[in-house]
Amino acid sequence: MKLNIALLAGDGIGPEVIDQAVKVSDAIAQKFGHEITWKPALTGAAAIDAVGEPYPDATHEICKNADAVLFGAIGHPKYDNDPSAPVRPEQGLLKMRKALGLFANVRPTFTFPSLLDKSPLKRERIEGTDLVFLRELTGGIYFGEKGRRDGGETAFDNCVYTRHEVQRLAKKGFELAMTRSKRLCCVDKANVLETSRLWRETVQAMEKDYPEVTVSYEFVDAVAMRLVQWPNSYDVLITENLFGDILTDEASVISGSMGLMPSASMGAEVSLFEPIHGSYPQATGLNIANPMATVLSAAMMFESFGLMEEGSAMRDAVNKALEAGIVTEDLADGGKAYGTKEVGDWLAANI
Amino acid sequence: MKLNIALLAGDGIGPEVIDQAVKVSDAIAQKFGHEITWKPALTGAAAIDAVGEPYPDATHEICKNADAVLFGAIGHPKYDNDPSAPVRPEQGLLKMRKALGLFANVRPTFTFPSLLDKSPLKRERIEGTDLVFLRELTGGIYFGEKGRRDGGETAFDNCVYTRHEVQRLAKKGFELAMTRSKRLCCVDKANVLETSRLWRETVQAMEKDYPEVTVSYEFVDAVAMRLVQWPNSYDVLITENLFGDILTDEASVISGSMGLMPSASMGAEVSLFEPIHGSYPQATGLNIANPMATVLSAAMMFESFGLMEEGSAMRDAVNKALEAGIVTEDLADGGKAYGTKEVGDWLAANI
Ligand SMILES: CC(C)[C@H](C(=O)O)[C@@H](O)C(=O)O
Ligand SMILES: CC(C)[C@H](C(=O)O)[C@@H](O)C(=O)O
Numbered sequence: 207m208k209l210n211i212a213l214l215a216g217d218g219i220g221p222e223v224i225d226q227a228v229k230v231s232d233a234i235a236q237k238f239g240h241e242i243t244w245k246p247a248l249t250g251a252a253a254i255d256a257v258g259e260p261y262p263d264a265t266h267e268i269c270k271n272a273d274a275v276l277f278g279a280i281g282h283p284k285y286d287n288d289p290s291a292p293v294r295p296e297q298g299l300l301k302m303r304k305a306l307g308l309f310a311n312v313r314p315t316f317t318f319p320s321l322l323d324k325s326p327l328k329r330e331r332i333e334g335t336d337l338v339f340l341r342e343l344t345g346g347i348y349f350g351e352k353g354r355r356d357g358g359e360t361a362f363d364n365c366v367y368t369r370h371e372v373q374r375l376a377k378k379g380f381e382l383a384m385t386r387s388k389r390l391c392c393v394d395k396a397n398v399l400e401t402s403r404l405w406r407e408t409v410q411a412m413e414k415d416y417p418e419v420t421v422s423y424e425f426v427d428a429v430a431m432r433l434v435q436w437p438n439s440y441d442v443l444i445t446e447n448l449f450g451d452i453l454t455d456e457a458s459v460i461s462g463s464m465g466l467m468p469s470a471s472m473g474a475e476v477s478l479f480e481p482i483h484g485s486y487p488q489a490t491g492l493n494i495a496n497p498m499a500t501v502l503s504a505a506m507m508f509e510s511f512g513l514m515e516e517g518s519a520m521r522d523a524v525n526k527a528l529e530a531g532i533v534t535e536d537l538a539d540g541g542k543a544y545g546t547k548e549v550g551d552w553l554a555a556n557i
Numbered sequence: 558m559k560l561n562i563a564l565l566a567g568d569g570i571g572p573e574v575i576d577q578a579v580k581v582s583d584a585i586a587q588k589f590g591h592e593i594t595w596k597p598a599l600t601g602a603a604a605i606d607a608v609g610e611p612y613p614d615a616t617h618e619i620c621k622n623a624d625a626v627l628f629g630a631i632g633h634p635k636y637d638n639d640p641s642a643p644v645r646p647e648q649g650l651l652k653m654r655k656a657l658g659l660f661a662n663v664r665p666t667f668t669f670p671s672l673l674d675k676s677p678l679k680r681e682r683i684e685g686t687d688l689v690f691l692r693e694l695t696g697g698i699y700f701g702e703k704g705r706r707d708g709g710e711t712a713f714d715n716c717v718y719t720r721h722e723v724q725r726l727a728k729k730g731f732e733l734a735m736t737r738s739k740r741l742c743c744v745d746k747a748n749v750l751e752t753s754r755l756w757r758e759t760v761q762a763m764e765k766d767y768p769e770v771t772v773s774y775e776f777v778d779a780v781a782m783r784l785v786q787w788p789n790s791y792d793v794l795i796t797e798n799l800f801g802d803i804l805t806d807e808a809s810v811i812s813g814s815m816g817l818m819p820s821a822s823m824g825a826e827v828s829l830f831e832p833i834h835g836s837y838p839q840a841t842g843l844n845i846a847n848p849m850a851t852v853l854s855a856a857m858m859f860e861s862f863g864l865m866e867e868g869s870a871m872r873d874a875v876n877k878a879l880e881a882g883i884v885t886e887d888l889a890d891g892g893k894a895y896g897t898k899e900v901g902d903w904l905a906a907n908i
Contacts, residue, residue: 296748326786331677347698347716352751356719361755363716365698368707395799397647400703404712427806434785434810435677448746452803456781 207511209235209242212272214265216250217295218485219495219546220278226497226550227276227504230523233557234508234516245272249302250280250295250485260298266305269476274507275306277480278500283487303343308471308478309371310378311341312506313454315437317461320528321537325462327434332460337440338382339457341450342367342375343471346401348447367401367446372408378472379444380416389441390421393429393449405446426453433457458482465496465536466524468503470510477510479503493545496534498524501553523556558862560586560593563623565616567601568646569836570846570897571629577848577901578627578855581874584908585859585867596623600653601631601646601836611649617656620827625858626657628831629851634838654694659822659829660722661729662692663857664805666788668812671879672888676813678785683811688791689733690808692801693718693726694822697752699798718752718797723759729823730795731767737792741772744780744796744804756797777804784808809833816847816887817875819854821861828861830854844896847885849875852904874907 213228215221228244235242247265254260260280269275280295302308316336317325325332350364376392383390392409394402406423413421424432426449432439433453437460445453458464464483471478481499489495501520509517527533532552535543544552564579566572579595586593598616605611611631620626631646653659667687668676676683701715727743734741743760745753757774764772775783777800783790784804788811796804809815815834822829832850840846852871860868878884883903886894895903 294748300749326679326682327677328679348749350713354751354755359720361718361752362701363750363752365714365716367712369710395802397645398651398699399714400705401712401714404705427802430781430803430807431810434807449803451746451778452781452800455778456785456807459782459785 207240207513209240209511210271210273211242211244211507212269212275213244213246214249214269214275214277215246216278216280216485217252217282218279218487218490220250220280220485222491222493222495222546223481223497223500224276224278226546226553227500229550229554230501230520230557231504233554234519237519237557238513238516249298251282251285253298254293254295259293260295261301261305266302269302269306272476274476274510275478276504276507277478279481279483279485281485281487300348303471304349306476306478307344307473309342309344310375310472311339311343311450311454312470312472313339313341313457313467313482314469315339315457315461315467318463318466318525318528321463321466323462325460327437327460331435332437332462335438335461337437337457338386338442339450339454340375340379340382340442340444341454342371342445342447343450345371346447365399365401365448367404369404369408372405373412376409376412376444379442380412380419383419383442384416387441388419390419391429391440391443392421392423393426393443393445393453394423395426395449396423397425401446409444429453430456433460454482466498466502468499468506470503470506472510477507479507493547494535494543495546496536497546497550498527519557523553526556527552558591558864560591560862561622561624562593562595562858563620563626564595564597565600565620565626565628566597567629567631567836568603568633569630569838569841571601571631571836573842573844573846573897574832574848574851575627575629577897577904578851580901580905581852581871581908582855584905585870588870588908589864589867600649602633602636604649605644605646610644611646612652612656617653620653620657623827625827625861626829627855627858628829630832630834630836632836632838651699654822655700657827657829658695658824660693660695661726661823662690662694662801662805663821663823664690664692664808664818664833665820666690666808666812666818669814669817669876669879672814672817674813676811678788678811682786683788683813686789686812688788688808689737689793690801690805691726691730691733691793691795692805693722693797694801696722697798716750716752716799718755720755720759723756724763727760727763727795730793731763731770734770734793735767739770740792741770742780742791742794743772743774744777744794744800745774746777746800747774748776752797760795780804781807784811805833817849817853819850819857821854821857823861828858830858844898845886845894846897847887848897848901849878870908874904877907878903
């Protein structure tokens with residue numbers, strides 16, 4: 207297969223972890239006979255510094271015409287304490303999601319047996335956890351009208367959803383559930399919000415098309431609790447943008463393997479793959495960042511092309527590295543810590 | 558002191574736990590020479606059944622003219638699976654909050670040494686946790702304009718905040734922080750929402766009035782993570798209505814003592830005190846519900862009148878009962894379980 211991949215390294219440790227994912231992906235391409243053309247493009251604070259905006263048109267052109275986007279991380283402390291700054295890296299992220307139509311953010315939370323003890327939860331609570339959030343990513347309060355009235359004394363944010371937006375996301379949820387344990391949880395706040403009532407009635411109407419899927423409806427506050435109490439009771443969860451932002455981050459820390467969690471943002475035309483961790487500016491250039499989440503994101507990318515064996519080969523390499531203790535300092539637990547680059551080299555060599 | 562307390566028992570186990578709190582409060586009144594007049598009133602599903610609405614005018618009259626409201630729990634399964642039912646218990650709750658102006662929901666999360674092992678978190682993560690959320694309760698997306706357009710195909714919910722609403726809540730937060738470790742965390746999503754930017758700039762402007770308080774600003778998704786990772790790193794947190802709904806419930810399960818957590822909802826004129834647990838319809842009438850959270854809510858009520866010794870006496874009784882193993886089955890851990898009423902009797906006798 208000929209693959210044309212937009213490469214958005216971003217800020218902080220982004221470039222370092224992206225380098226490793228490229229290296230491992232190239233090893234996959236070589237082994238399985240694919241040809242990958244990497245198209246680097248600017249994003250985030252790096253793009254603001256270079257051309258004055260976080261998601262430049264040139265970057266959008268590259269992404270739009272690519273088969274997929276591999277993304278590092280964005281965010282820089284110089285933009286952190288001024289949420290009203292005219293240009294911020296996050297704006298680029300939101301613009302990119304909207305412009306590329308990345309409506310479904312796929313966020314798995316699973317455990318690695320060797321890392322269970324890193325979880326803040328007791329072992330018996332976390333063992334066996336294997337859930338996936340599908341977060342709506344291009345609608346809701348993130349993209350509704352917002353502003354000020356009364357000379358700045360009143361602020362407002364509008365949350366809007368159409369039935370079509372809910373259906374599109376829910377369809378992915380039902381389909382994903384069909385490939386797993388066939389349990390789908392719709393997370394909403396239908397006892398208070400009209401948008402949530404639209405979500406719930408839309409999903410309820412779709413149930414008949416997936417008779418094998420057992421659907422439950424839970425309020426967002428109840429899910430925030432149960433995620434801590436019994437994370438392993440969930441399979442696939444679907445939810446709107448803001449609830450998804452909060453709950454996927456909550457879910458990410460329960461596994462103890464946050465540095466290993468990949469994600470995908472799926473659109474109708476192109477999809478984007480990225481680690482869920484941030485840009486960790488403090489670690490920039492120190493060769494200590496864990497590249498595994500980015501490598502696993504690249505695995506999701508291969509799988510999105512139907513290249514399942516390629517994806518498995520990458521996952522296997524990561525599992526082998528974990529077992530062999532070829533890990534960065536976040537996982538070294540007092541043992542030997544390898545550098546970002548060394549872990550990447552090992553993974554590439556073990557494809 | 559002569560106290561005139563509205564008594565809203567509500568649904569499910571509400572009446573049973575309220576009975577115990579009344580009994581213990583009466584013991585306090587007798588010991589300290591106060592006179593309490595209890596004014597029972599209908600609310601929740603019980604009120605819908607009796608008079609067709611969940612917060613009847615007659616109940617509002619009683620609450621408005623009381624010195625405080627002691628509340629049990631509301632909610633009944635017959636209303637649970639139909640969020641669009643014309644009359645729901647939750648509507649009564651929201652109407653009551655708005656009508657009584659209960660703008661600040663105070664939700665402490667603390668640990669009891671004897672219950673640490675009930676937490677889903679590892680002991681070293683949870684030990685020493687003692688935080689308080691102040692959740693704004695009468696504004697935001699709960700009370701903004703909501704509805705449908707396009708023949709029902711589009712739904713919207715408007716989130717609105719005024720500077721005054723933020724100041725009023727934040728002032729309580731700063732004041733509370735001054736009585737504790739002087740750390741205040743403002744939880745928002747200022748990188749995305751205009752209402753959050755109003756929150757942040759308003760709190761920032763108030764910092765100079767409380768030079769001793771150290772204020773931090775964190776995004777809601779980051780707080781959802783850190784609450785699981787390091788709950789004991791927080792002191793006082795302030796936040797808007799919906800974020801507060803999600804985060805206070807998340808916080809409530811980390812302690813392992815959810816059945817013991819009280820809360821207060823403060824207004825300008827009158828305040829309301831209630832356990833954070835729900836109405837547990839399955840347990841109704843079985844004499845197994847844990848009354849301690851309601852008793853501790855009554856303790857907060859006494860303290861709100863400046864009756865600190867009275868509040869302490871109630872807390873001490875609860876602590877003693879825990880140590881002596883005079884507990885309901887949720888805390889019995891295979892040992893002897895006492896009934897709701899028996900625990901109430903013991904607490905009253907030990908005032
Ligand atoms: C940076 C921010 C705008 C973004 C979001 O809220 O979507 C982030 O938290 C995420 O989840 O990707
Ligand atoms: C029942 C519901 C309307 C309510 C809320 O969302 O405020 C509840 O979850 C709470 O936190 O008191």
